[in-house]
Amino acid sequence: MGRLVLNHSSNIEGLIPILKRLALNINIKTITPAAISRVRGRSSKLIIRLSVKTLNGYKAIARKGKTAQEVFISTDLSKEELKQIIDIYNKK
Structure with missing residues (x-):
């Protein structure tokens, strides 16, 4: 099970529950x-997409909306x- 780091006091609305799930x-560390x-x-609903490898x-x-x-x-x-795992949460 991974760990969710919450160092920001503000996040996009609805993002934290998705990140907790x-x-x-088991393969995600942090x-x-x-x-x-x-x-x-403008995005009407919350969408997460992969960008670059780190x-x-x-x-x-x-x-979501005008916020990224x-x-x-x-x-x-x-x-x-x-990407397949994230797509499951994008559809909800």
């Missing part, structure tokens, strides 16, 4: 929500395996 996966920014486009895993971008937040996921899973 994602952290239950999930760290990071910088929040404003974006041009030293320990992957960076993902969570988007970086999420760092430390894991040994491949990009495709992690």
